[in-house]
Amino acid sequence: MDIDPDTAPLERRLEALGVDGYLIDDDASDPDQRYLSGFSAPDPYQTLITAGETVLLVSGLEYGRARSEATADTVARLSEYDYQDHVAEHGPFEGKIRTIAAFLADHGVGSVAVPRRFPTGTADGLRDHGLSVTVETEGVVAGIRATKTAWEIDQIRATQRANQAAMGRAESLIASADVAADGTLIHDDEPLTSERVKTEIEQTLLEYGCGLDETIVACGADGADPHDRGSGPLEAHEPIVIDIFPRDKETGYFGDMTRTVSHGDPGEEVRRRYEVTREAYEAGLEAVEPGVTGAAVHDVVCDVIEDAGYETLRSDPTTETGFIHSTGHGVGLDIHEEPRLSPAGEELEPGHVVTVEPGIYDPAVGGIRIEDLVVITEDGTENLTDYPVALEATLR
Numbered sequence: 001m002d003i004d005p006d007t008a009p010l011e012r013r014l015e016a017l018g019v020d021g022y023l024i025d026d027d028a029s030d031p032d033q034r035y036l037s038g039f040s041a042p043d044p045y046q047t048l049i050t051a052g053e054t055v056l057l058v059s060g061l062e063y064g065r066a067r068s069e070a071t072a073d074t075v076a077r078l079s080e081y082d083y084q085d086h087v088a089e090h091g092p093f094e095g096k097i098r099t100i101a102a103f104l105a106d107h108g109v110g111s112v113a114v115p116r117r118f119p120t121g122t123a124d125g126l127r128d129h130g131l132s133v134t135v136e137t138e139g140v141v142a143g144i145r146a147t148k149t150a151w152e153i154d155q156i157r158a159t160q161r162a163n164q165a166a167m168g169r170a171e172s173l174i175a176s177a178d179v180a181a182d183g184t185l186i187h188d189d190e191p192l193t194s195e196r197v198k199t200e201i202e203q204t205l206l207e208y209g210c211g212l213d214e215t216i217v218a219c220g221a222d223g224a225d226p227h228d229r230g231s232g233p234l235e236a237h238e239p240i241v242i243d244i245f246p247r248d249k250e251t252g253y254f255g256d257m258t259r260t261v262s263h264g265d266p267g268e269e270v271r272r273r274y275e276v277t278r279e280a281y282e283a284g285l286e287a288v289e290p291g292v293t294g295a296a297v298h299d300v301v302c303d304v305i306e307d308a309g310y311e312t313l314r315s316d317p318t319t320e321t322g323f324i325h326s327t328g329h330g331v332g333l334d335i336h337e338e339p340r341l342s343p344a345g346e347e348l349e350p351g352h353v354v355t356v357e358p359g360i361y362d363p364a365v366g367g368i369r370i371e372d373l374v375v376i377t378e379d380g381t382e383n384l385t386d387y388p389v390a391l392e393a394t395l396r
Helices: 008-017 031-037 060-069 083-090 092-106 120-128 140-146 150-175 194-207 220-224 268-287 294-307
Strands: 021-026 045-050 053-058 074-077 111-114 132-135 185-187 216-219 240-244 257-261 328-330 337-341 353-356 359-362 366-369 372-376 381-383
Touching: 008 021, 008 045, 008 111, 008 140, 021 031, 021 092, 031 045, 031 053, 031 140, 045 092, 053 060, 053 092, 060 074, 083 092, 092 120, 120 132, 140 337, 150 194, 150 240, 150 257, 150 372, 194 216, 194 240, 216 220, 220 240, 220 359, 220 366, 240 366, 257 366, 268 294, 268 353, 268 359, 268 366, 268 372, 294 337, 294 353, 337 353
Parallel strands: 021 111, 053 074, 111 132
Antiparallel strands: 021 045, 045 053, 216 240, 240 257, 328 337, 328 353, 353 372, 359 366, 372 381
């Protein structure tokens, strides 16, 4: 990773807590671990942050690659702290604890702060060896990660380009389908299913070096649940929510985009809800700028939807229809991270990358959601999404 993390806020937090260092014990699926170490490995390794220094502790298997790829100042091997001897004498768990304890002692660390997701077993084991372990409750590293560098923004932009190609493939499949007598969409003489469209999405993303664990292609009532992945045959004259959130396999950075399309006229009420959602989406995009809070952006979106006569969680916290989620969230090494465009959303700053994704939902009508991904700049925003917004599915 071509990034030099700014650990100064973390070091100030460590000083305030009165500890010697900050320790992560996790694999690179943890975004804080990947960010601070600049390294990706499938098995847990340790990252230690002290005043002015970042040190990794890795297995011999990962040592050579860590030395060439990691952004850490120093990389150490488990064997340097007699790992195999500790395991042979005390077993895998206690052997690991004794190795980490020796690693910390070698760097003059007797007390550490750890992230909220730090393994309880590791924490208790280190305490049994006389180390002080304090949970860092503010999530300061997530706050650091929220402000992206130019390099990070480029990675997110690249993932979003892949996302757009996949969205185009999905929309084209729907637009080119035939319609059976019962309204089912037909492609290659077979029902066009949510699963088929998802497969095409995944195959397109792979061509761009991206992948995803899940995506959403949800038709009709399925789309009225914002996180229903969708299943089964797709229907004509129904809104189809397509939400794709891929991750670049090499850099780990996500993209995120949603479009709602229909093959054929979905009816007056769906068209009206679509136009209201589009108006809310455009108002949200216009409201996003440096110095504005995520809460203020969320309020702007809620104003549009409520003025059109639909409920939001702001107008009715118990509603199960209408706008039933927040306006947006940060995107980076995690698909949902700081900052948030929500009732508690804090001030937006240059370098923040956020989604703007209002929606209106009702099982009796279906779901509508439109989502772009934008970066906050010094004087406004840059939209990282370049894809048409239209209800009628079109060949792309």
